[in-house]
Amino acid sequence: MQIETPSKISISFEDFKTEVLKDYKIAVTSRECSLLGRREVLTGKAKFGIFGDGKEIPQLALAKAFKNGDFRSGYYRDQTFMMAIGALNIESFFAGLYADSSVENEPMSAGRQMGGHFGTHSLNEDGSWRNLMQQKNSSADTSPTASQMPRLLGLAQASKIYRNVDGIDAEKFSDNGNEIAWGTIGNASTSEGHFWETINAAGVLQVPMVISVWDDEYGISVHARHQTTKENISEILKGFQRDEENKGFEIIVVNGWDYTAVIEAYEKAAEIARDLHVPILIHVRELTQPQGHSTSGSQERYKNEDRLAWEREFDCNVKFREWVIQNNFSTQEELETIDQEIKKQVRDGKKAAWLAYTQPMVKKQKELLPLLDNVASSSDNKDAILSLKNELSEIKDPIKKEILMAARKSLHYLIGSESGAKKQLIDWIDAYTSGTQRDFSSNLYSESNQNALSVKEVKPSYSNEAREVDARIILRDNFDKIFETHPEALIFGEDTGKIGDVNQGLEGLQNKYGSLRVADTGIREATILGQGIGMAMRGLRPIAEIQYLDYILYALQTMSDDLATLQYRTKGKQKAPLIVRTRGHRLEGIWHSGSPMGALVHLLRGIHILVPRNMTKAAGFYNTLLEGDEPALIIECLNGYRLKEKLPNNFGEFKTPIGVVETIKEGTDITLVSYGSTLRLVEEAARDLKEVGIHAEIIDVQSLLPLDINKDIVKSVEKTNRLLVIDEDVPGGASAYILQNILEVQNAYLHLDSKPQTLTAKAHRPSYGTDGDYFSKPSAEDIFEKIYGIMNESDPEKYPALK
Numbered sequence: 001m002q003i004e005t006p007s008k009i010s011i012s013f014e015d016f017k018t019e020v021l022k023d024y025k026i027a028v029t030s031r032e033c034s035l036l037g038r039r040e041v042l043t044g045k046a047k048f049g050i051f052g053d054g055k056e057i058p059q060l061a062l063a064k065a066f067k068n069g070d071f072r073s074g075y076y077r078d079q080t081f082m083m084a085i086g087a088l089n090i091e092s093f094f095a096g097l098y099a100d101s102s103v104e105n106e107p108m109s110a111g112r113q114m115g116g117h118f119g120t121h122s123l124n125e126d127g128s129w130r131n132l133m134q135q136k137n138s139s140a141d142t143s144p145t146a147s148q149m150p151r152l153l154g155l156a157q158a159s160k161i162y163r164n165v166d167g168i169d170a171e172k173f174s175d176n177g178n179e180i181a182w183g184t185i186g187n188a189s190t191s192e193g194h195f196w197e198t199i200n201a202a203g204v205l206q207v208p209m210v211i212s213v214w215d216d217e218y219g220i221s222v223h224a225r226h227q228t229t230k231e232n233i234s235e236i237l238k239g240f241q242r243d244e245e246n247k248g249f250e251i252i253v254v255n256g257w258d259y260t261a262v263i264e265a266y267e268k269a270a271e272i273a274r275d276l277h278v279p280i281l282i283h284v285r286e287l288t289q290p291q292g293h294s295t296s297g298s299q300e301r302y303k304n305e306d307r308l309a310w311e312r313e314f315d316c317n318v319k320f321r322e323w324v325i326q327n328n329f330s331t332q333e334e335l336e337t338i339d340q341e342i343k344k345q346v347r348d349g350k351k352a353a354w355l356a357y358t359q360p361m362v363k364k365q366k367e368l369l370p371l372l373d374n375v376a377s378s379s380d381n382k383d384a385i386l387s388l389k390n391e392l393s394e395i396k397d398p399i400k401k402e403i404l405m406a407a408r409k410s411l412h413y414l415i416g417s418e419s420g421a422k423k424q425l426i427d428w429i430d431a432y433t434s435g436t437q438r439d440f441s442s443n444l445y446s447e448s449n450q451n452a453l454s455v456k457e458v459k460p461s462y463s464n465e466a467r468e469v470d471a472r473i474i475l476r477d478n479f480d481k482i483f484e485t486h487p488e489a490l491i492f493g494e495d496t497g498k499i500g501d502v503n504q505g506l507e508g509l510q511n512k513y514g515s516l517r518v519a520d521t522g523i524r525e526a527t528i529l530g531q532g533i534g535m536a537m538r539g540l541r542p543i544a545e546i547q548y549l550d551y552i553l554y555a556l557q558t559m560s561d562d563l564a565t566l567q568y569r570t571k572g573k574q575k576a577p578l579i580v581r582t583r584g585h586r587l588e589g590i591w592h593s594g595s596p597m598g599a600l601v602h603l604l605r606g607i608h609i610l611v612p613r614n615m616t617k618a619a620g621f622y623n624t625l626l627e628g629d630e631p632a633l634i635i636e637c638l639n640g641y642r643l644k645e646k647l648p649n650n651f652g653e654f655k656t657p658i659g660v661v662e663t664i665k666e667g668t669d670i671t672l673v674s675y676g677s678t679l680r681l682v683e684e685a686a687r688d689l690k691e692v693g694i695h696a697e698i699i700d701v702q703s704l705l706p707l708d709i710n711k712d713i714v715k716s717v718e719k720t721n722r723l724l725v726i727d728e729d730v731p732g733g734a735s736a737y738i739l740q741n742i743l744e745v746q747n748a749y750l751h752l753d754s755k756p757q758t759l760t761a762k763a764h765r766p767s768y769g770t771d772g773d774y775f776s777k778p779s780a781e782d783i784f785e786k787i788y789g790i791m792n793e794s795d796p797e798k799y800p801a802l803k
């Protein structure tokens with residue numbers, strides 16, 4: 001018998017039945033995992049659980065429409081989808097719950113993220129790209145609600161670029177831009193600004209993005225009436241609906257428990273998005289949470305009996321089961337047999353995951369116990385050590401912490417004694433700690449041989465008759481070379497396209513390279529950043545421009561939570577080598593003079609932060625980064641575009657090294673450390689100081705993250721014995737960060753004859769106008785007087801008091 005499937009394909013009843021039963025098994029497996037997962041938390045084997053129960057059926061439909069090369073950017077409810085695409089199984093589901101740090105057992109994040117945070121592997125062992133067209137891809141989840149949205153936009157936009165820009169080697173990333181980026185988000189999370197910004201931007205850009213809203217009417221305990229106008233996201237998005245005259249969204253509404261309706265909805269969405277690059281929102285309504293939001297808290301506290309009864313009736317798995325029986329795909333008895341089989345499979349898989357997780361630690365426990373016996377036997381603290389040993393031996397499945405605690409505490413009891421046994425224990429602790437520490441701390445930055453620090457310096461070269469030009473010309477000519485030689489490179493931001501950025505560092509380049517590669521965007525910093533992340537995750541080399549450093553705060557959440565953690569949270573299995581371009585430091589007023597470098601340095605570990613003092617250095621950083629595989633933020637000096645710099649003749653080739661400082665003036669009396677726009681004032685002060693017999697050495701750190709990887713600053717302090725760090729951040733900002741490195745990492749305190757100090761801007765935002773600047777930021781006079789004061793204190797006779 002031939003029948004018509006929901007997607008109107010004619011197949012045999014038997015084939016359709018097979019597919020239906022396959023889906024049924026995945027849905028039941030996923031549900032069993034949720035149920036057992038909750039028990040694992042309640043019995044203390046896992047710390048926290050957040051599951052996909054009540055969202056199974058639409059995810060099966062999503063998985064059917066999802067093709068190789070496609071990307072997901074979703075959230076913690078999507079375990080059924082991940083199982084349906086073959087990226088998650090029972091064992092890896094439980095390994096995630098247990099925080100198993102083995103990437104083989106727990107491929108989502110090697111235990112770094114809570115269970116329910118999904119991702120696939122985009123990279124080979126050596127950090128190079130896999131062929132993303134031969135697999136189904138999921139970008140790595142993040143916990144902040146709606147933080148998956150900005151990245152989703154970029155994942156979708158990559159298809160548009162691949163379809164419309166010639167000359168890119170797309171083999172591993174795209175088939176003529178036919179890939180869809182699929183987003184998922186909870187109904188309550190659509191309250192976040194990121195959601196709205198992404199929706200609007202996708203409508204403008206017309207990219208193949210399909211967002212599913214899993215609507216269960218709640219966000220933890222808070223009902224939709226507090227979340228969403230009219231309690232209905234698709235209703236209020238109606239203005240985005242495309243029509244004959246205007247491009248926009250296709251909006252689809254479907255009940256999540258209705259198996260055939262969801263399949264139809266996803267088939268339709270896929271067809272439109274893939275072919276036409278139209279963004280789509282699927283509002284999946286009437287979903288439930290059989291076990292409540294998560295393992296912390298019970299839903300009986302905020303759902304009344306009516307609601308709970310409705311949820312039991314409309315549970316999508318229950319409805320699907322009814323449908324399977326009603327349509328004669330199976331019988332009550334057959335399904336019961338299947339259910340029992342799956343229950344057993346899940347129990348067995350859970351046990352296997354627990355064993356795989358605990359076995360290596362039990363082995364370590366067994367290794368350690370005799371070592372503790374050995375050290376105890378000849379120790380004065382024998383009883384104390386044996387009691388630690390006994391406590392450890394009684395733990396059935398010890399974790400790493402418990403094992404190392406026993407070992408290290410025993411060592412504390414051995415202070416002052418020497419023995420072969422103690423040496424053995426120390427070696428064992430060191431070996432176990434260093435191996436294990438990597439499980440938790442590796443891959444913050446790229447560990448591939450393309451990492452940005454291994455790119456070699458190439459100096460700018462100059463012809464004999466090299467002209468002095470406005471510095472923005474150097475950026476422009478260098479970008480020109482970049483776009484000429486890297487077809488996969490593109491830049492976008494506010495005023496970036498038509499006028500070639502507000503300082504004309506891209507003048508004329510849109511005409512030359514087209515409006516997709518040198519593009520204007522709306523005023524929406526978070527999604528500018530997201531565009532960059534998503535496109536970088538699909539093999540492009542985006543440069544996202546944030547017009548002024550002061551406005552990076554709008555994008556900071558995305559940079560900090562998503563971009564900066566990507567390598568780390570996937571243990572090096574995904575990367576987004578995005579360059580963020582901005583301009584900052586002093587110019588005018590509260591919002592065009594910011595230099596919040598301390599804040600950025602602290603929030604953006606995982607991203608390189610570069611602070612070039614001029615545009616030649618900046619251009620060199622772009623060239624370096626394009627050769628590497630890592631994300632970075634480059635802050636050009638806002639007041640430097642019209643200053644004169646000599647025109648190099650090797651554009652695209654000269655490279656500024658990352659993490660390497662430069663001594664820009666030699667001196668013997670004091671080491672001055674600074675960066676960016678402040679350096680010009682430091683140089684001016686140093687010239688004046690020379691007049692009074694003080695010879696300052698000036699070091700430009702150039703790169704705040706990483707900072708002085710060769711430890712060159714201490715070499716200068718060894719010579720001068722005095723140290724002042726100067727910047728225009730707030731007191732205790734980046735200057736304190738630099739000082740900590742010099743004193744603690746480089747041990748410069750050993751060489752100091754004077755108190756090491758910082759000179760910074762005032763604690764408030766910089767006031768407007770020239771006087772505002774003078775009284776808010778360090779001036780050449782401030783710098784002179786500070787240094788003179790240090791010299792006066794050290795030798796009042798030679799340097800008599802200024803006042």
Ligand SMILES: Cc1ncc(C[n+]2csc(CCOP(=O)(O)OP(=O)(O)O)c2C)c(N)n1
Nearest residue numbers: 077143144145186187188189216218219220
């Ligand atoms: C920015 C942010 N705020 C708060 C939270 C805590 N939180 C986690 S899930 C959640 C509710 C989300 O509800 P919804 O989007 O409807 O998804 P559901 O869990 O109902 O599927 C909240 C408030 C968070 N993770 N991130």
Ligand SMILES: [Mg+2]
Nearest residue numbers: 186187218219
């Ligand atoms: Mg919800």
